[in-house]
Structures are given as structure tokens and as C-alpha cells.
Amino acid sequence: MPVKEFRTPISDKPVLIGPESGKDNIIFAIESSCDETAAAIVKNGREVLSNVVASQIKTHIEFGGVVPEVAAREHLEAINVVIAQAFEQAGLIADDITAFAATVGPGLVGSLLVGMNAGKALAIANDKPFIGVNHLNAHVCANYLNTELEPPFVALLISGGHTQIIEVKSYLEQKIIGETIDDAIGEAYDKVARLIGLPYPGGVNLDKLAQTGNPFAFKLPEAKLQNEYDFSFSGLKTASLQLIQKLKKEYEELPKADIAASFQENVTSTLFKKTKKAADNINAKTIVLAGGVAANSEIRKKFFALREQGYKIYAPEMKYCTDNASMIASSAYFLANTTGNLEIEVFSRMS
Numbered sequence: 001m002p003v004k005e006f007r008t009p010i011s012d013k014p015v016l017i018g019p020e021s022g023k024d025n026i027i028f029a030i031e032s033s034c035d036e037t038a039a040a041i042v043k044n045g046r047e048v049l050s051n052v053v054a055s056q057i058k059t060h061i062e063f064g065g066v067v068p069e070v071a072a073r074e075h076l077e078a079i080n081v082v083i084a085q086a087f088e089q090a091g092l093i094a095d096d097i098t099a100f101a102a103t104v105g106p107g108l109v110g111s112l113l114v115g116m117n118a119g120k121a122l123a124i125a126n127d128k129p130f131i132g133v134n135h136l137n138a139h140v141c142a143n144y145l146n147t148e149l150e151p152p153f154v155a156l157l158i159s160g161g162h163t164q165i166i167e168v169k170s171y172l173e174q175k176i177i178g179e180t181i182d183d184a185i186g187e188a189y190d191k192v193a194r195l196i197g198l199p200y201p202g203g204v205n206l207d208k209l210a211q212t213g214n215p216f217a218f219k220l221p222e223a224k225l226q227n228e229y230d231f232s233f234s235g236l237k238t239a240s241l242q243l244i245q246k247l248k249k250e251y252e253e254l255p256k257a258d259i260a261a262s263f264q265e266n267v268t269s270t271l272f273k274k275t276k277k278a279a280d281n282i283n284a285k286t287i288v289l290a291g292g293v294a295a296n297s298e299i300r301k302k303f304f305a306l307r308e309q310g311y312k313i314y315a316p317e318m319k320y321c322t323d324n325a326s327m328i329a330s331s332a333y334f335l336a337n338t339t340g341n342l343e344i345e346v347f348s349r350m351s
């Protein structure tokens with residue numbers, strides 16, 4: 001079990017963080033990597049004491065997607081309110097906090113800067129350590145919230161920016177065993193949603209519509225790749241575009257629900273098949289879903305059905321699937337990929 005020593009920024013005192021610190025750790029975390037401004041307080045990586053999310057969806061509907069400059073400005077407007085609410089909801093003050101954490105990447109640089117600087121400011125003002133957190137790691141850690149999940153397990157990380165199968169060997173060791181070679185799954189959802197005329201945010205709207213359509217109405221292609229655990233969604237995107245163009249000529253009204261259902265069936269069965277194979281190959285009986293697309297109804301259905309075969313399947317509660325700060329606090333506590341000093345900078349992509 002991990003433990004790391006961090007230092008307070010003013011008096012340079014050591015503070016132990018992690019399951020082996022021997023003390024309760026109460027972590028205040030901020031998330032602002034994309035279009036949610038969030039703050040949360042979590043005790044010992046699992047017990048959520050407060051969870052506040054201000055969504056920018058309403059603003060971005062107007063533009064049909066996230067405009068980085070607009071997002072950064074909205075974060076600036078929301079951040080102080082969200083921080084105050086997180087303290088209030090938990091009934092705590094800054095003195096009760098063991099350390100402050102914030103997402104440092106990957107994400108939109110302007111947006112990340114707002115959250116990270118707020119986190120650093122809180123750390124300096126209260127002389128508590130600052131912990132920089134990797135957003136992708138944090139999505140996986142969302143599964144520790146309110147559960148007793150422990151590694152080892154296989155995680156399927158599916159979000160707007162990433163699609164990865166990860167072998168989580170311990171709290172600190174993670175190995176990517178498959179990933180997308182082009183588009184992320186969330187991106188594919190959002191693009192196909194736009195093609196059939198659904199409003200932003202595309203993924204969840206396509207999911208809803210798909211539930212009313214026939215998943216076998218149209219056959220869409222599946223990419224064949226060298227590494228059997230890798231993914232590719234760009235060919236599927238093109239095939240979906242071509243199908244929609246063809247159907248527009250044939251039908252007076254586009255059969256949107258059937259297209260949505262056929263697309264959803266195609267991608268969810270690919271994600272399911274590859275992840276199960278990876279888990280079986282390394283003898284893992286625990287599979288964990290993470291990231292915004294883990295909120296998808298069909299993905300959850302397919303994986304949860306594996307419980308009947310003796311697998312343990314975890315997926316975060318809906319509110320912890322999409323971006324939130326509780327997962328950032330949990331990740332700061334369990335320590336994989338964290339950095340604890342004020343010199344740390346934001347980064348937009350994994351290099």
C-alpha cells in the first residue's frame with residue numbers, strides 16, 4: 001500500500017499522504033480540464049464529503065461544442081463559488097484539509113490553469129501541500145469512491161479524449177495494453193451525433209435515441225488492427241457519414257434512431273469483446289469501467305451481464321463517470337501519477 005511525503009509550501013513541513021500514512025487524509029480537489037468546474041472533499045480516497053459540479057453545457061449548446069476561450073472564462077466565473085460550496089456542503093473549513101489537489105492535465109490549457117492556480121493559491125494561503133493529478137488516472141480512481149475495490153483489475157477508460165484498456169496491477173502501477181490509434185470513443189459518439197443532427201452533448205443524446213432504435217438495422221464496419229487490444233474509430237466515422245448520406249437520398253425522413261442504435265451496437269460490442277479478451281488473457285476477474293462514456297447504457301448492460309459468469313464489474317455512479325473533482329481527490333490519495341510541488345505546470349496531452 002502506498003504512501004508519499006509531500007511538503008507544505010510555506011513552512012516546508014512534511015505531510016504523509018496515502019493509505020499507509022497512518023492518519024485520516026482529507027483532500028480538497030479541483031477539476032477544470034474541460035467543460036465542468038468542479039470541487040470536492042474526499043476522506044481517505046473513498047468517502048465523498050462533498051461534490052460540487054458547475055456544468056457549462058448550457059453555454060456550449062449555443063456553439064455546438066466546447067470553445068476553449070469560452071470554457072476558460074466560464075471556469076474563472078464559477079471557480080470561487082464552486083470552492084465555497086464544496087466547503088459548505090462538507091461542513092469543513094480549510095484548517096480541516098490535509099492537502100489541496102487539482103487536475104494538471106491532460107485537457108484544455110486555459111481551463112486547466114484556472115483550476116490548478118486556484119488549488120495552488122489555497123495550498124499557499126493555508127500552508128498545506130499541493131498535489132497535481134493526472135485526469136486519466138483519476139477517471140479510473142472514480143471506481144474507488146464509495147466502494148471497496150482494490151487492484152489488481154483491468155480498466156476500460158472511455159472518455160471524450162481517450163480509449164484505453166489498462167492493466168492496474170497495484171495502486172501505483174498501471175500498464176496500458178491497448179488504446180485508440182486515432183479518434184477517442186467519446187469523440188466518435190459526438191461526431192456521429194452531430195451527423196444525425198443531435199444537439200451537444202452528443203454522446204448522451206445519441207445513447208438515449210439508440211435505446212428506441214433497432215441495433216441491427218444497419219451493418220457498420222469494425223477495424224482490424226495489429227494489436228488486438230487497440231481501437232480505431234475513424235473508419236467507422238466515415239462509414240457512418242456515407243450511410244447517412246445514402247439514407248438521406250432513400251428516405252424522406254432519416255431513420256435516426258436505427259442509425260444511432262446500429263452505431264451504438266457496433267462500438268459497444270467492440271469495446272466489450274476486446275476488454276473481456278484482455279481480462280481473460282491476464283486472468284483478471286475484475287473489470288472496471290471509467291470515463292464519461294462509461295455512463296453509456298449499452299456499455300453498462302453488456303459488462304454488467306458478465307456478473308452472471310462470476311466476474312466482478314465496477315462502474316462509477318453516473319455523477320462520478322463524467323468529469324468531477326471527487327475522482328481527482330481519490331487519485332491524489334492513491335498517488336499514481338501525482339506530483340507534489342508548486343513548480344508543476346499544466347499539460348494538454350500525454351506525451
Ligand code: KG4
Nearest residue numbers: 159160161186203207292293295296322323
Ligand atoms: O470523461 P468525460 O466527462 O470528459 C473527458 O475527459 O473527455 O467524457 C466526455 C465524453 C463526451 O464525449 C460525451 O459525449 C461522452 O463522454 N458521454 C457519453 C455518454 N455520456 C457522456 N457517450 C456515450 N453515452 C453516454 N451516455
Ligand code: ZN
Nearest residue numbers: 159292322323
Ligand atoms: Zn474526463
